[in-house]
Amino acid sequence: MTNTVPKILIVGGGYAGFYTAWKLEKTLRKGEADVTIVDPLPYMTYQPFLPEVAAGSIEARHAVVALRRHLKRTTVVAAKVTGINHANKVATITPIAGEPYEQEYDQIVVTAGAVSRTFPIPGIADNAIGLKTIEEAVAIRDRLMSNFDKASMLPPGPARDRLLTVVVIGGGFAGIEAFAELRSLASSLVKSYPTITFDDTHYHLIEAMGRIMPEVSLKTSEWVLKDLAKRGAYVHLDTQVTGAVDGNVELSSGEVIPTDLIIWTAGVMANPTVVRGGDLPVEERGRILTRADLRVGSEDEIVEGAWAAGDVSAVPDLSGGGVGGYCVPNAQHAVRQAKLLARNLAGVLRGELPREYFHKNIGAVAGLGLYNGVFQSGNLALKGFIAWLAHRGYHGLAMPSWERKWRVLWGWWNNFWLRRDLVNLSTVQSPRYVFEEYAARPRPPQPVEAAPPAPKAAAKAPAPAADKVAASG
Incomplete structure (x- = not known):
């Protein structure tokens, strides 16, 4: 070169x-x-915040970092x-x-x-959504809140149950955090919907292995299972998804769970x-x-x-x-x-020799909804509120740049006093729908009416015989 x-x-x-x-x-x-x-994409996504974005605890734009703003000497393409x-x-x-x-x-x-790494399970590609991008997190939140709006207008029955049922596939950290955060969001939503009770909402997590969260000890994962059960969530262990056609999640146990929201977190x-x-x-x-x-x-x-x-x-x-x-x-x-x-x-x-990468895992921390979490480092395990503080403290500091840190911290502070924002912006996916509905359009061209046929000239009647005689005289 x-x-x-x-x-x-x-x-x-x-x-x-x-x-x-x-x-x-x-x-x-x-x-x-x-x-x-x-x-x-012109931004880096801080993925540990995606479950909180889906639950409305963090503003979506605060969970991303603009490349062009923070990379001053790098060409961004x-x-x-x-x-x-x-x-x-x-x-x-x-x-x-x-x-x-x-x-x-x-x-x-x-x-x-x-x-996201998926398997050729019928219906998954057509009906499920992952949780690897900020766009997916926002779509999950809006779908859940839209379903509450729809369900509030329906009588009890299968159609209403489908709207109020959420299925998360995958029991690793991403799946458990998403599952717990959305369960927490649902608990907040029912307070605003008089026709919907806590027992009307159904949350199912499907895990193919015999335990969840392999990143923590078995004892800690069992505590998480008990905590989720107290909050009305169902965890299906040693269970595989065999189908999801038309939103009907079929399990290897033979059970079928109709749902309008399937979240896939089972591997990358x-x-x-x-x-x-x-x-x-x-x-x-x-x-x-x-x-x-x-x-x-x-x-x-x-x-x-x-x-x-x-x-x-x-x-x-x-x-x-x-x-x-x-x-x-x-x-x-x-x-x-x-x-x-x-x-x-x-x-x-500069002609120097590179160093080898060595990093001993300092532990794992997960948020399980507002004021609840779990932390594991070696034999040390923290649970509940103190672990939730550790989760927020660690990720708040890990967010790159002070500009982004302050946005996240300010959002948390506002939510502490004002509670989480429950505004549903699902219609942002089709922003022109109101404009299109009422926009004036040119009238379609009217068919040209054919001119009526001209009346035929009357035939001239022959003159009477007497007139002919008079004329000749």
Whole structure:
């Protein structure tokens, strides 16, 4: 390449991508490298807040971080990377508007994250919704509140029960937090609907394993189960979903649960568009093979000029606490990997050796609705209100930038005094419906009426014989 300034291309603007670019801006000297980040969305989503967004405890825009506002020295490109030809160090960029083009680079950082991993269960693709994006969290909240509005106008019966039933599939941290937060939201909503009681609402969580929340101890997970049961929630363990056609969730136990809201949280997979569209090495679970120093490659072989971090990568867990020897896909690892990756990348550009990633999990914390939570670190387990404070304290501090921290903290403070905002904005999905309903439109052209036929001229009657005689005389 003719440009002497190294070009760094970051694929994905999520946790790992944003933090890599943010740290590079603080680490690199001015003019030391040219950094570009590519993502179709102009913001990073702080995913631990998605359950609270779905429950109306956090404003949706406060749970995201604007890339252009906080990355002052990084070129932000609104596009997808649909191909990586690392052999020639060229990436195919497909923008949200315009034609695809190729971009050269010297160093590539793949941080494309993960997407919901589903199975070919009939009806799931057509009826379920995930909880990986801010848009999904907002849609879940609006759907739940819209269903309360509809149910309040119906008499007791199957149609009403369907609207007031929520099914969450997956008993990991994401599923349990979403399940508990939405149960908490429903408890708040019934106070505003005189025709709906707490017992009219039905919440079911489906988990294929014999326990929930494998990130915490068995004793702690059992406490969560008992706590959910007290709040009128049903957890189906050792149960699989076999169908969801037309919203009728069929279970391996033979039970059928009709519902209008199915939330899928049963696993994630590395972004397939990026992984399958490139020539970087991939391990058996579909993640980019990554070394402990966050360079792409195996222990014995390095792919020069390629780096990876976050959910899209298979990074060895040197602490020994990972699953299958690799770091689990969570925000805790993604953020720390990104910060080290930025330092390592800057160091390699300066001729230094990279350091290996080592992080021992400091624990797991989950919110279970307002004023309730659970925290586990080693043998230490906190439950209830104190754990809820730990949850909010940890994530409030972990939210990147003070600008975003203050927005979240201010929202929590307002909700403490004013209670959560229960406004339903589901119609924002079709913002022109009122305008279209009343907008004046041109009258359709009227058919041209045919002119009436002209009357035929009357035939001239023959003159009488006497007149003829007179005329001749």
